[in-house]
Amino acid sequence: MSQHLSEQEIIRRDKLTQLEELGIDPYPPEMFEVNCNSLQILKEYNDTEKNFQHVSIAGRIMSINPKGKVTFAKIQDEKGKIQLYLSIDNLSPGEDKTLYEKVVLHLLDIGDIIGIKGEVFITRTGEITIRAKELKLLSKALRPLPVVKVKDGETFDAFTDPEQRFRQRYVDLVVNPQVRETFIKRTLMIKTIRDFLNDHGAMEVDTPVLQNIPGGAAARPFITHHNALDVPFYLRIANELYLKRLIVGGFDFVFEFSRNFRNEGMDRTHNPEFTVLEFYVAYKDYFWMMDFTEKMMEKMALALHGTTDVPMGDKVLSFKAPFKRVAIHDAIKEYTGFDVESMNETELLGVCKQLHIETDNSMGKGKLIDEIFGAKCEGNFIQPTFIIDYPVELSPLTKKHRTKAGLVERFELMINGKEIANAYTELNDPIDQRARFEEQTKLMERGDDEAMFIDNDFLRALEHGMPPTSGIGIGIDRLAMLMTNQASIQEVLLFPQMKPEKSE
RNA sequence: GAUUUCGUAGCUCAGCUGGUAGAGCAAUUCACUCUUAAUGAAUGGGUCGAGAGUUCGAUCCUCUCCGAAAUCACCA
Numbered sequence: 001m002s003q004h005l006s007e008q009e010i011i012r013r014d015k016l017t018q019l020e021e022l023g024i025d026p027y028p029p030e031m032f033e034v035n036c037n038s039l040q041i042l043k044e045y046n047d048t049e050k051n052f053q054h055v056s057i058a059g060r061i062m063s064i065n066p067k068g069k070v071t072f073a074k075i076q077d078e079k080g081k082i083q084l085y086l087s088i089d090n091l092s093p094g095e096d097k098t099l100y101e102k103v104v105l106h107l108l109d110i111g112d113i114i115g116i117k118g119e120v121f122i123t124r125t126g127e128i129t130i131r132a133k134e135l136k137l138l139s140k141a142l143r144p145l146p147v148v149k150v151k152d153g154e155t156f157d158a159f160t161d162p163e164q165r166f167r168q169r170y171v172d173l174v175v176n177p178q179v180r181e182t183f184i185k186r187t188l189m190i191k192t193i194r195d196f197l198n199d200h201g202a203m204e205v206d207t208p209v210l211q212n213i214p215g216g217a218a219a220r221p222f223i224t225h226h227n228a229l230d231v232p233f234y235l236r237i238a239n240e241l242y243l244k245r246l247i248v249g250g251f252d253f254v255f256e257f258s259r260n261f262r263n264e265g266m267d268r269t270h271n272p273e274f275t276v277l278e279f280y281v282a283y284k285d286y287f288w289m290m291d292f293t294e295k296m297m298e299k300m301a302l303a304l305h306g307t308t309d310v311p312m313g314d315k316v317l318s319f320k321a322p323f324k325r326v327a328i329h330d331a332i333k334e335y336t337g338f339d340v341e342s343m344n345e346t347e348l349l350g351v352c353k354q355l356h357i358e359t360d361n362s363m364g365k366g367k368l369i370d371e372i373f374g375a376k377c378e379g380n381f382i383q384p385t386f387i388i389d390y391p392v393e394l395s396p397l398t399k400k401h402r403t404k405a406g407l408v409e410r411f412e413l414m415i416n417g418k419e420i421a422n423a424y425t426e427l428n429d430p431i432d433q434r435a436r437f438e439e440q441t442k443l444m445e446r447g448d449d450e451a452m453f454i455d456n457d458f459l460r461a462l463e464h465g466m467p468p469t470s471g472i473g474i475g476i477d478r479l480a481m482l483m484t485n486q487a488s489i490q491e492v493l494l495f496p497q498m499k500p501e502k503s504e
Numbered sequence: 505g506a507u508u509u510c511g512u513a514g515c516u517c518a519g520c521u522g523g524u525a526g527a528g529c530a531a532u533u534c535a536c537u538c539u540u541a542a543u544g545a546a547u548g549g550g551u552c553g554a555g556a557g558u559u560c561g562a563u564c565c566u567c568u569c570c571g572a573a574a575u576c577a578c579c580a
Contacts, residue, residue: 007549008514008531067543068536087537110530124538146515147530149541156541157516157529163572164515175515219579264579265505274580358577419580450579475580489580499571 008144015107016140022098026140032115034058039079045120045128052120055130057082058138060174061112063147071104072129075114076174083129084116090133099135111141148175166496179491185304186480186492190257192303193277196296202253202279207242209235209259215458216240216397218450219262222272235261240397240471241458243280244426247469248461255279257476268488269418269478272497280471286409286425289470290386293413293421294321297384304483311485312416315382323384323413328369331377331387340369348372362447366393381414396436396452398424413474420479423472430462 005013019026035056045052059075059082071086092100108114117134146159158176159165165172165179172179194204212231214221216238224233239258246254261273281289301308301319308320326334329341338351348368352359357375359368369391381387388411389401398408409425427433437454444451480492490496 006514011531063540065539065542066536067539070537070539072539072542074540083540085538089537123540125540127538127540129538144514144530148515149529151541154541159515161511161515161572163511166572217580260580262579265577267576267579268574270579276580422580473580478580501571 006144009142012109012140012142012144015109016142019103019107019137019140022102024103024137026137028136028138032056032058032136032138034115037079038075038077038082041082041120041130042080042128045122047122054117055120056115056117057130058113058115060141061108061110061114062145064108064110066105069100071100073108075116080177083123083127084118085121085123085129085131086135087131090118090131091135103137104135108137109141109144110147111143111145112137113139113141145171146175162490163498166490166498167501169494182484182486182491183494185484189300189304189480189483190476192300193296194257196299197253197255197279200253200292202255202281203251205243205246205251205254205256207236207239207246207256207258209261211236213453213455215453215455216242217260218452220264220449222261222263237262238276238473239278240473241455243278243471244466244469245458245461247280247282247426248464248466252282252467253279266497268490269481271477271489271493274489274493275476277474277476278471280426280469282467282469284470285468286388286411286423286470289423289425289472290325290388290411291322293423293472293474294323294384297321297323297413300479300483310483312482313485313487315416317416317482318383323386325386325388325411326381327389328373328377328387328391329389331381332369332372335377335380336372338372340372360447362443364393364443364446366391366395367448370394378414378419379417382416384413384415384420386411386413393439395424396440397427397433399427399429400432415482418478419475420482421472421474423470426466426469426471428462428466428468430459433462434459 016026033056036052037057038059041052041055057075057077059077062074062076062081064071064073069088073084073086074081075084086100086104088097088100091104092098115136115138116130116132118130118132120128120130123129146157148158149156159172210224210233212233214234214237217240219237221234221237224235226233236258237260239256243254243256256278258276258278259273260276263272264270266272297319298308298321301310308318310317310319329339333339336355340348340351343351345365345368348365349359352368352372355372355376357371359371363371389404389407390398390410392400392406392408395408395410398410401407401409411423412419413421427436437452437459440451441454477489477492481487481489484492486492
């Protein structure tokens with residue numbers, strides 16, 4: 001396999017050889033002990049106390065600025081950047097000037113990872129800096145890093161090409177601090193949610209990714225094959241039915257951050273694999289779930305932003321609980337003027353025609369209502385809002401509404417015009433559940449390729465008795481987009497799905 | 505899957521009606537013991553996404569392909 005090398009790569013490989021000739025291992029095996037980081041020094045250094053006089057720090061060279069017998073460089077560690085003062089007097093005090101004159105001036109490059117021992121001081125221009133007494137090369141970089149310069153908050157020559165940023169996320173993370181911030185926030189968001197659930201007595205579980213029957217949602221699955229058993233398996237589209245089996249089994253509050261896979265389009269808000277938090281709580285209903293969810297969201301916003309007001313594009317989203325609750329029929333009435341509550345299928349088709357909404361024969365009453373809501377209402381709910389009480393046809397796993405005929409006890413949480421969460425008072429009546437699955441089979445025969453499969457083992461579980469339960473699924477990636485003010489899902493996935501690169 | 509736009513040096517970008525390419529940063533060499541988008545001087549670096557066609561001649565025009573972005577469709 002041959003590799004085309006650029007001029008700069010050839011030069012760096014040549015430097016590698018020169019280093020080896022000087023007896024310097026460019027990739028030394030032994031550990032380098034680090035006793036502080038850039039942020040600690042910048043925050044805690046005190047010039048009168050003269051603390052940090054024996055620092056040992058490691059990082060990647062981000063700029064190097066030789067000035068004859070003195071060189072200034074910046075290294076970046078996990079917490080930020082700090083300046084180094086490298087002088088011939090400090091690094092090569094004896095006869096042998098190799099370390100400074102050869103290594104520092106000629107063999108070190110932007111991108112190299114080095115370890116430094118030295119003392120902290122303040123330069124004439126007032127910058128907290130480490131005066132290096134020892135320098136050790138820890139890893140030589142053979143490819144040039146994009147050089148991004150910043151002056152007075154303005155960024156020059158930023159590394160912005162989305163294709164390169166996503167394919168080479170490692171470069172993106174090194175060079176773009178705001179990208180690091182986004183992922184630190186994402187992780188903190190997930191931690192906050194996990195802690196909140198654990199604090200309320202929930203149990204985190206793992207359920208199968210490879211499933212015989214792709215259940216719990218309406219979506220096209222990825223299909224794979226198990227060789228030893230010679231059977232097809234599906235990558236999960238949801239974990240709902242497994243978590244409910246655990247509720248049957250007597251775990252009363254279970255949750256899982258589930259990586260789901262759906263074989264559908266990719267765009268700004270869809271990646272083929274994505275993360276959904278699902279949790280199920282026994283002896284609760286969807287009213288309880290709304291209360292719990294808004295409290296959790298409020299806590300998460302506070303943890304990430306210190307306030308419940310979260311900026312998103314040119315808007316500010318308020319995560320202050322409680323959130324508004326609007327019945328789906330009321331929402332449709334408000335934004336279209338049509339009262340669809342008691343309409344039959346033909347009347348609904350007429351409404352769709354008037355509203356210029358495309359329909360097809362596979363659509364039943366529920367689906368039509370959903371289409372109207374999706375086309376005319378959804379985008380209007382910017383502030384967190386629970387849309388409640390969906391048509392039964394749309395919700396085969398949801399318990400029928402306690403008072404309203406034809407509806408189910410379900411809510412979706414809309415934020416910034418997008419669905420973020422979907423929750424039910426779960427259907428635990430096995431007879432009704434079997435009937436609902438059979439309805440789905442009819443829809444499938446009618447041409448609805450998203451209708452749900454019958455899962456007989458799940459029905460068997462329900463027949464053993466599932467306590468009244470409420471459950472929810474929360475789109476973690478979309479929530480991360482909201483909490484980090486990103487318009488694209490790729491910005492909150494470390495390695496978003498891309499078409500494969502052409503092999504060389 | 506459809507439509508539109510885009511792909512030029514390591515990075516960010518110029519490049520007129522078709523005459524085989526430029527800048528800044530990065531790199532190389534030299535000078536400089538407190539610089540900070542360091543500075544000054546010099547130098548090198550390109551299969552213009554890939555392939556085919558039109559043409560005396562293609563980065564530029566046409567077609568096909570590869571990759572990306574935006575919008576739409578499907579979905580969360």
